[in-house]
Amino acid sequence: MSRILFSNGTIWTGTGTTTDALSVRNGRIEALGAAALARDHDERVDLGGGMLLPAFADGHCHPDHAGFEAMGPRVRGLGTVEEIVEEVRRHAAAHPGADWIVGGGYDATIVPDGLFDAHWLDEAVPDRPVALRAWDYHTLWCNSEAMRRAGLDASTPDTPRGRFARRPDGDLLGTMIEWDAVDAVLAAAPARTTGDLVTALAASTAAYVAAGVTWIQDAWVEHGTVEAYLEAARRGLLATRVNLAFRADPARWRAQLAEFATDRERVRALGHDRLTAHTVKFFLDGILENRTASLLAPYSDDPCTRGMPVWPFGDLLEALTAVDAMGLQAHLHAIGDAGIRTALDAIEHVTRVNGPRDRRPVIAHVQMLAEEDLPRFARLGVIANLQPLWARTDPPMTKLTFPRIGPERARRQYLIGSLLRAGVRVSFGSDWPVSDHRPLAGLPVAVTRENAEREPSGGWLPGERIGIEEALSAYTAGVAHQAFAEDERGALAPGKAADLVWLDRDVRRLDPHDIADRTAVLGTWTAGVRTFPPAHRSGV
Known part of the structure; x- marks a missing residue:
């Protein structure tokens, strides 16, 4: 038997109540309040006046991409073309044996219309291919050798x-927009090795537990990535x-x-408590910043386009029906x-063809929603997975999105409330590495x-x-439902898995703008096992 007592702080249960103590036995919550204090324990965690709550979760992210970004070149957050080019030059010099330089995360807002020139990268690396994804992962900038x-x-x-x-003369500029154009470049690059993928996944999941997150939805898994997850x-x-x-x-x-069925069975056969495969991802459109999101009316700054739907509608219906018949989400x-x-x-x-079942379909992002479609979410049992960090007037919004859609449609974005x-x-996610993976960074914007x-x-x-407790619930119970x-998971009650996060203060009592910078994650537990930082024992 192993029993842990958490006490001397605020314990937010996620069910509208708080308590002052919680006990965990063999990975599950055993008791709350006085009942927890009455039990003998093997370990005590003194919360020091901080806050214990259900661990956060991320309903939509891309951990392999995040892990590879960290390997370099480190272009995310750089503010000028010159800084990006210099970082690419540095990385190429530090990796003379790399046949290709592949990275991601550059800011598309730093040049007009997000269009980057291959010649700028040619100055840094003229003799090897360079391919960089933009922060949106729907765009790629490459040099002449890559083309x-x-x-x-x-x-x-x-x-x-x-x-x-x-x-103007018809020659390629060096910016590739959406699937076929991006893939035309990346298909020529060497595939990531399983070893590199494992390294990327280990780094990104470690970053998640440091942020208090114990469950994530990888929302873009290719057949070749499954072996890395298994390993x-x-x-x-x-x-x-x-x-x-x-x-x-x-296509x-x-x-x-057949691949989906095989890969699902491989994951199931492994029987690992931290790995499941229940879901299939469909990209239905692109993004507003590229004018590739699918719109009901033409773009305000380009009346000749309504975007770029990814699927022919008939094929989408057939594919989605087949996937649903397999019992996949x-x-x-x-x-x-x-697109929505x-x-x-x-x-x-x-639903009409396959009949009723608990399918819990997810629509991710839900950026620009037609008012008449809003009631359909609840009626169809659809989960809206949103990225709260995007619901603000940042440079991508003001420089790219607002001009694309105009003021009336701009008011129909991210209708969380x-x-x-x-x-x-409603469940929350980050779309990491597109935006910050830390729930503490997303809470203030929501x-x-x-x-x-x-x-x-x-x-x-x-x-x-929305209120702070509603936002906390979207990061906990909302994703658990998804x-x-x-x-x-998703709430603290006897019998539930002890997936917990310990914060150094009660975020409900802070100015929301102070949450990200003034709050520290002091501990994360997954099924009662401390995953961040390494476990230590206090007085018993």
Whole structure:
């Protein structure tokens, strides 16, 4: 028997109550309050006046991409083209044996319209291919050698799922937009090795438990990545629980059905308590910043386009119905109002064809929502997975999004408060590495709708602000529901798994803007095992 007592702090249960003590026995919550204090214990954690609550979870992220970004070149957060080019030069010099330089995370807002020139990278690395993903992961910037190796030139045509930025004379500029264009470059690069993938997953899941997160939804898993997950689990390198969402490719989804079944069975056969594979990811559109999100009406700054749908509608219905018949959960990326409507229409079709079951489909991002579609979420049992950090007037919003959609549609973005009031299940995520993986960074924006400069005063779309406990619930119980795990996690009650996070202060009592900078994660437990930092014993 092993019993841990947590006391001397505020314990937020996630059920509308607080208590002052909690005991854990053999990985599960045993008792709360006086009943916990009355039990003998083997270990005591003195909360020191801090806050204990259900561990956070992330309902939508990309841990392998985050891990690879950390390996370099480290371009995320750099503010000028010159700084990025210099970092690429430094990284290339430090890795003379690398055939390709592949990285990610550059800020697309630092040049007009997000269009970057291959010649800028040629100055740093003229003789080896360089390929950098933008922070949105829907765009890629590469040098001339990368385009040469990929066999791309002025004669390369755009496709329905990819666009090549061009110079006035028709030659390729070096910015690739969306799937077919991005993949045309990356297909020529060497594939990441399983060893590199394992290293990336170990680093990213360790970063998550340091942020108080114990469950994540990897929302973009390719067939070749599954072996790395299995190996990381076998070697004890997954610091968090991870659910895999296999990406459905509109060009080959029929062949993928057998892969999905095989990969799901491989994960199930491993029987590891931190690895599951229950989900399939569908990208339905792109992003507003690239004018590739699918809209009901033309873009305000380009009346010739309504975006770039990824799937032919008939194929989407057929694929989604087949995946649902396999008992897999649908997780759909939808940004624009037409993309979201398409997702809802497809889910409604599947429900009608396959009949009722507890399927819990997820629409991720839900950026620009048509008012008449809002009630359909609750009616269809759809979970809205949102990234609260995006609900603010930051440079991507003011420089790219607002001009693309105009003021009326801008007011229909990230309607978190409206969704909750309509009875919709809301879960939060980060889309890391697109934005910060720390829930403590997302909480302030959900509550204030203000940017780092506390603007606009009172919040952008103030009616969509939510309370701090609602935001905490979206990061805990909301994601647990998305994971079909509400009986196990997301709240503190006897019998539930002891997935816990210990903060040095009660975030409910802070100015929301101070949460990210003034709050520290002091401990994270997964099923009663301390995963951050290394376990230590206090007085017993």
